[in-house]
Each structure stands twice: as C-alpha cells, then as structure tokens.
Amino acid sequence: MQTRARAKAQAAVLTVILLSAGACSKSVQTDSGSKGFEQPPVQAEADKAPREQTGPSTTSKAPREGAGKEEFQFPRGGQEPAKEPEIITDTPQVGSLPADTTAPAESSAKSGDVRVSESIAVAKAGPGEAMAEQQNGGQLSEAQAGLMDVFFAFDSWKLSEDGKQALARDADWLKANGNQKLTIEGYCDERGTQAYNLVLGQKRAKAVQGYLAELGIPPTRMAVISYGKDRPFCREQTEDCYQQNRRGHLVVGGK
Amino acid sequence: MLLRIGLVIVVAMAAGMAAIMESGAADVFLEATRPDFQKIPVAVLGFRDQKMADSPGMRLTEVLKADLRRSQIFAVTDPARLGLTLEGLNGAQNVLFKQAADNGIAVLVWGQVAAREPDLVLDGLIYDGVKQEAVASRRYVGAPSVLRQMAHRLADELVYRYTGEPGIAKTKIAFVSEQRGARELFVMDYDGYGPRQVTADGFLSLMPRWSPDRRFLVFTTYRSRTKQDIDAIELATGKRVTLISMAGLNITPAFSPDGNDLAFASSQDGNSELYRAELKTKTVSRLTVNSGGDLSPSWSPTGRELAFVSDRGGSPQVYLMSADGSNVRRLTFEGDHNAAPAWSPRGNWIAYVCRTPDRQFKLCLITPDGQKRVQLTSGQGVDDSPSWSPDGRHLVFSSIKDGKSHIYMVNSDGTDLERLTSGGVHHSSPAWSPA
Numbered sequence: 001m002q003t004r005a006r007a008k009a010q011a012a013v014l015t016v017i018l019l020s021a022g023a024c025s026k027s028v029q030t031d032s033g034s035k036g037f038e039q040p041p042v043q044a045e046a047d048k049a050p051r052e053q054t055g056p057s058t059t060s061k062a063p064r065e066g067a068g069k070e071e072f073q074f075p076r077g078g079q080e081p082a083k084e085p086e087i088i089t090d091t092p093q094v095g096s097l098p099a100d101t102t103a104p105a106e107s108s109a110k111s112g113d114v115r116v117s118e119s120i121a122v123a124k125a126g127p128g129e130a131m132a133e134q135q136n137g138g139q140l141s142e143a144q145a146g147l148m149d150v151f152f153a154f155d156s157w158k159l160s161e162d163g164k165q166a167l168a169r170d171a172d173w174l175k176a177n178g179n180q181k182l183t184i185e186g187y188c189d190e191r192g193t194q195a196y197n198l199v200l201g202q203k204r205a206k207a208v209q210g211y212l213a214e215l216g217i218p219p220t221r222m223a224v225i226s227y228g229k230d231r232p233f234c235r236e237q238t239e240d241c242y243q244q245n246r247r248g249h250l251v252v253g254g255k
Numbered sequence: 256m257l258l259r260i261g262l263v264i265v266v267a268m269a270a271g272m273a274a275i276m277e278s279g280a281a282d283v284f285l286e287a288t289r290p291d292f293q294k295i296p297v298a299v300l301g302f303r304d305q306k307m308a309d310s311p312g313m314r315l316t317e318v319l320k321a322d323l324r325r326s327q328i329f330a331v332t333d334p335a336r337l338g339l340t341l342e343g344l345n346g347a348q349n350v351l352f353k354q355a356a357d358n359g360i361a362v363l364v365w366g367q368v369a370a371r372e373p374d375l376v377l378d379g380l381i382y383d384g385v386k387q388e389a390v391a392s393r394r395y396v397g398a399p400s401v402l403r404q405m406a407h408r409l410a411d412e413l414v415y416r417y418t419g420e421p422g423i424a425k426t427k428i429a430f431v432s433e434q435r436g437a438r439e440l441f442v443m444d445y446d447g448y449g450p451r452q453v454t455a456d457g458f459l460s461l462m463p464r465w466s467p468d469r470r471f472l473v474f475t476t477y478r479s480r481t482k483q484d485i486d487a488i489e490l491a492t493g494k495r496v497t498l499i500s501m502a503g504l505n506i507t508p509a510f511s512p513d514g515n516d517l518a519f520a521s522s523q524d525g526n527s528e529l530y531r532a533e534l535k536t537k538t539v540s541r542l543t544v545n546s547g548g549d550l551s552p553s554w555s556p557t558g559r560e561l562a563f564v565s566d567r568g569g570s571p572q573v574y575l576m577s578a579d580g581s582n583v584r585r586l587t588f589e590g591d592h593n594a595a596p597a598w599s600p601r602g603n604w605i606a607y608v609c610r611t612p613d614r615q616f617k618l619c620l621i622t623p624d625g626q627k628r629v630q631l632t633s634g635q636g637v638d639d640s641p642s643w644s645p646d647g648r649h650l651v652f653s654s655i656k657d658g659k660s661h662i663y664m665v666n667s668d669g670t671d672l673e674r675l676t677s678g679g680v681h682h683s684s685p686a687w688s689p690a
Contacts, residue, residue, distance in 0.1 A: 194683065
C-alpha cells in the first residue's frame with residue numbers, strides 16, 4: 001500500500017476581482033422543466049478501504065497544474081516510435097462552423113446590473129418518421145425478402161457456422177433478386193460503452209459484408225452501417241435479449 | 256486559462272480568521288475534496304419578495320442553497336437554528352452580523368426580489384462574517400422564467416469571490432434522450448432542470464460534445480439515414496452544418512480546448528482510426544495507424560495530449576498520445592475492458608469506464624502517469640460516458656439499471672450521487688458544458 005503524505009496546502013492569494021458582468025444576451029425561453037430528485041440507488045464505495053475509494057482527495061502531493069503532467073513517460077509498456085502524422089492528401093471535405101451572428105452582450109457597466117437570459121433554439125419536429133415505424137418497416141421488408149439475420153457471440157464479430165449458413169441462403173436470395181440493394185446493419189447488446197459498441201457493430205456488419213462478398217455478392221451492392229447498442233431489438237436484461245441484439249441485420253431496398 | 260488559486264480558510268470557533276497568504280509553491284490549486292479542506296460555512300437568510308405569487312423568494316433560496324452545496328466549497332448552514340432570520344435584518348443589522356460571525360458563519364447571503372414589468376429584479380447581498388463587512392451587492396434582471404438562472408449566477412458569484420474560479424451553477428449538460436423511438440440531443444441545466452430539445456431528426460443523434468465557447472454541439476448524426484456524419488449545431492440559432500462525412504464510422508468527435516481542432520474516429524481507412532481536423536485550414540491528419548480499432552479521443556486541458564481507446568492489444572484499453580499522434584503509450588493495465596476516457600479539466604485525473612472482475616461496467620479514475628487508480632462507482636448497472644464539470648470536482652455519467660438509462664452527477668470522490676433525469680426510458684451520453 002502506498003503511504004500517503006498529507007500535504008497541507010497553503011492558501012494562495014485570493015484577489016477579489018469584480019466579476020465582469022458577462023451577460024449572455026440571448027432571447028428568453030420558458031423554464032418549463034420539472035424534475036424530482038431521487039435517492040441514488042447506486043452508492044459509491046463506503047465499505048471498502050475508504051482511502052482507496054476517495055479519488056482525487058487522496059493524492060499524495062499537491063499536483064502541479066498543467067506543466068508536463070500529461071507528458072510523464074509512463075514506465076510500463078513500449079512506445080511506438082515517433083512518427084509524422086499522415087496528412088490525408090485525398091482531403092475529405094471539412095465543413096465550416098457558422099459565424100457568430102448573435103447580438104453582442106449587453107453592456108451592464110452602466111449600472112452594474114447583470115442581465116440574465118438564455119436561449120437554446122428548440123428544435124421543431126420535422127417530417128422524419130418515428131424510428132419504431134422505420135425499424136418495423138425494415139424487418140417487414142426483410143421477412144418478405146426471406147433474408148436471415150446473423151447473430152454473434154459476446155464481444156465478437158466472428159461468424160459462426162450458423163451465421164455462415166444463414167448468409168449462404170441470403171446470398172442465394174440476393175443473386176436471385178439482382179436489383180435489390182442491401183444494407184447490413186451492425187448491432188450490439190446493451191453492455192459496454194456506447195462508443196466501443198459502435199465500433200463492434202461496424203465490425204459485425206463488415207464481417208457479414210465480407211462473407212457475402214466471398215459468396216459472390218458485389219460489394220457495390222452492399223452498404224454497411226453500425227448502430228452499436230442504439231435501436232435495440234429488445235430491452236430486457238436477459239441473455240436471450242442480449243443475444244437478439246448481437247446481430248448483423250440485413251435490409252433490402254436501401255438507397 | 257482558468258485562474259488557479261488555492262484557498263484554505265480555517266474557521267475558528269469564536270472568531271474565524273481567514274488566513275490568506277502568498278503560496279511559495281506555484282500553481283497549488285484548490286482541492287475541495289481533500290479530507291482536510293474546510294468548507295466555508297454559509298447561511299442564506301432568504302429573499303424578500305413582498306409575497307409575490309409563486310414565492311420567488313423561497314424558490315431562489317432553495318436553488319441557491321443547492322448550488323452552494325454542490326460547489327463543494329461551502330457548508331450550507333441553517334440560519335434559523337441560530338435565530339438568524341431575514342426579518343432580523345430589519346432591526347439592528349450589526350447585532351445580527353455579529354451573532355453570525357460569533358457562530359462561525361463566514362458568509363451571509365440575503366436579498367430581495369421585486370417585479371419590474373415584465374422582468375424580475377433580484378438584489379443579492381453578501382456579508383463576510385470573517386471580515387465583518389458587506390462585500391458585495393449584485394443586481395440581476397431577467398424574465399420570471401429565468402429565476403433559477405439568477406440564483407445560479409449569484410451562487411457562481413459566491414464561488415468566484417471565495418475561490419477565484421468560475422462556478423458551475425450556470426453550466427449546462429447536453430445529452431441524448433429517447434423520444435418516441437428516436438434519440439435526440441437535449442440540453443438541460445447542470446442540476447437537471449429545464450431540458451430543451453435541440454435536434455428533431457426523428458432518428459438518431461449521438462454523443463454530443465461542446466465547443467469551448469459553448470456555442471456549438473458536435474455529434475454523430477444519422478440524419479441521412481444511410482450513413483453517419485459528424486454535424487455541428489449552433490445552440491442559439493439551430494443552424495446545422497456537417498463537419499465530417501468520411502466513409503464508414505464517423506464517431507466520438509471532440510473539440511480541442513482551443514476550439515481549433517476536432518479529433519474524431521472514422522473507419523474510412525478500413526478500421527476505426529483517429530483523425531484530427533483543423534477547422535480553419537480544413538486539413539485532416541490521421542493520428543493512428545494500426546489494425547486495431549481506435550476511438551474516443553479526449554483532449555488534455557493543455558491540448559497537447561489525447562487519451563483514447565484502442566484494442567490494438569487485443570482488448571479495449573485506454574492509451575495516451577501526443578496530439579500529433581506520436582508517443583503512444585498504454586495507460587490502463589488492470590481489467591480486460593477499459594474505455595470512454597475523459598480527461599479532467601484540471602489535468603490530474605482521467606475518468607473512464609472499467610469492467611470490474613464481476614463483469615460490471617463502472618467508472619474508474621486513473622492519474623495520467625498511471626500510478627494511481629480508483630474505482631468510483633459500484634453496484635449494478637452499466638455506467639458509461641463520464642464527463643467532467645469545468646471545475647473538475649464533479650462528473651456526470653449515464654447508468655442503465657432495470658432497463659432504464661438515466662444521467663447521474665457525482666463528486667469526483669464518489670460522494671453525493673444525484674440523479675439528474677426523471678421520466679422517460681433512455682437518457683444517455685451526457686456532456687458537461689464549459690464554464
């Protein structure tokens with residue numbers, strides 16, 4: 001166990017600086033939210049050795065801000081040799097952020113008043129279809145087409161024998177219906193982080209695409225998209241539902 | 256650059272003495288969660304409101320007290336227990352002030368709110384029980400609908416006066432919420448009030464992050480329905496632009512602290528790699544080259560380093576690298592799944608999602624040199640998406656329990672867990688705004 005020298009932080013200078021008004025001048029929105037506090041169901045560590053569980057309060061010495069903190073050479077593990085970052089010559093387009101057209105902050109220096117206002121442009125519902133309909137539509141079209149989905153083991157994007165057989169049948173159908181474009185959607189169960197599951201879903205969808213390509217489906221006919229653990233097929237926290245969500249979902253008729 | 260000032264106030268029983276000394280060590284910053292930190296006792300007497308409808312005085316008091324408590328700087332004490340009341344100010348104020356000071360109350364706050372059609376005017380007064388003098392008065396003017404924001408401003412004023420740091424009471428949290436099957440971006444106050452819907456694509460908008468000037472959210476969008484893009488939306492106007500539209504994945508966007516660069520992950524080159532787009536020159540640099548998946552960049556507060564996730568070693572782990580992609584080194588070595596890093600604005604901790612030996616996804620903290628690691632949350636539920644408050648003393652995160660995903664706030668030492676969202680089934684991906 002590490003010993004911990006408790007640093008006595010000495011007070012630093014506190015200069016009373018008049019806070020500049022800094023009013024954000026935006027139009028006013030109605031405060032219509034309401035929420036109730038609930039007793040937290042998840043308790044942070046109280047039983048285990050308290051020192052270990054209190055994060056930043058147990059640093060052994062007053063950490064220095066900034067200067068070189070993150071450049072500390074971590075002793076374990078190898079380093080990759082320094083390299084120049086590769087500038088992409090086939091430059092993808094990078095969009096431009098809109099210029100600031102909001103009115104400048106009202107000067108409150110005159111009277112010292114602080115004008116309080118805020119605005120967030122509330123989105124108006126567009127003509128977009130509700131997701132539930134879209135998902136059902138996708139499944140309907142898949143059922144009609146007779147395309148079978150492929151399922152994966154936890155944390156895996158490897159095709160199983162069942163999966164390969166399903167894809168073999170799917171490939172036959174696709175060849176018989178040569179005009180249909182195919183979208184392969186990758187999904188994950190709810191465990192793990194959202195971001196990493198997007199990567200995992202992409203790997204699953206690409207595994208399906210790769211196998212179908214091996215079976216002779218032209219890659220240009222196939223689009224791949226990952227939803228990670230979003231748009232789940234079911235929400236129960238059961239192994240059965242988890243398995244339902246770990247899938248490559250085939251949808252015909254994409255753009 | 257935030258003014259980093261450390262402050263310790265030792266409040267003696269009879270007469271508090273504020274010891275304010277020039278520190279010999281440079282850049283010692285306030286660590287309010289240290290066990291030996293003495294919170295500053297504050298009492299809010301209340302706000303006179305001439306018995307206006309809706310009791311704005313009482314509402315202001317409640318919001319202000321909650322803000323001061325959450326700041327971790329103040330210990331909110333009940334003045335009534337000491338016989339100190341708002342009405343008592345009508346009499347001999349000096350007696351009241353002395354009584355407060357004698358009882359170790361370092362800060363007294365009170366004021367009044369009045370109608371000035373169509374606005375409300377809040378006059379806040381701050382009395383320093385240590386110096387025994389009124390130190391500030393502040394007048395806030397705004398529509399009745401921003402009453403809570405007025406209290407937040409006053410709370411932040413108090414935090415600033417006693418720490419030199421901007422407070423968090425006026426900050427916002429962006430997040431994703433499910434509405435009739437679609438997942439859209441929302442923004443709410445840091446305490447969970449007043450959520451406003453920002454996107455209405457009817458499909459999926461994910462993983463929002465703030466620009467440093469708080470004007471924009473960047474996020475992953477499926478607006479086209481057929482692919483992902485990284486869009487930015489201007490919160491004040493709703494204007495929307497696509498910033499990145501590479502092939503394959505376009506995920507985990509993150510603005511650099513100076514706002515000039517956007518780090519993100521894309522699989523256009525086969526598997527998920529990290530890229531950096533310079534928004535002014537429109538140059539895109541590729542930061543990672545390996546057969547593993549790289550994602551979830553998080554900038555250090557100086558902008559010189561990135562924490563990120565890579566499974567190049569076989570399982571997802573947190574790595575660090577310089578902002579140009581060089582000097583990659585692995586940070587996490589405990590556990591077989593470590594992801595979603597978030598570098599504290601103070602630079603001293605990186606929060607992330609760790610999978611525990613009993614297979615639960617929880618929040619952990621690790622120092623950037625990897626020397627110290629703690630588990631912050633425990634129990635059931637899949638915890639995800641940690642995001643730091645700008646004062647580095649709080650985190651928001653999501654947690655899925657019993658099929659529902661909600662957003663929680665917690666102090667960086669694991670105390671004061673508080674749920675911010677209510678109702679609905681799925682709220683996720685919180686991102687705390689800059690100050």
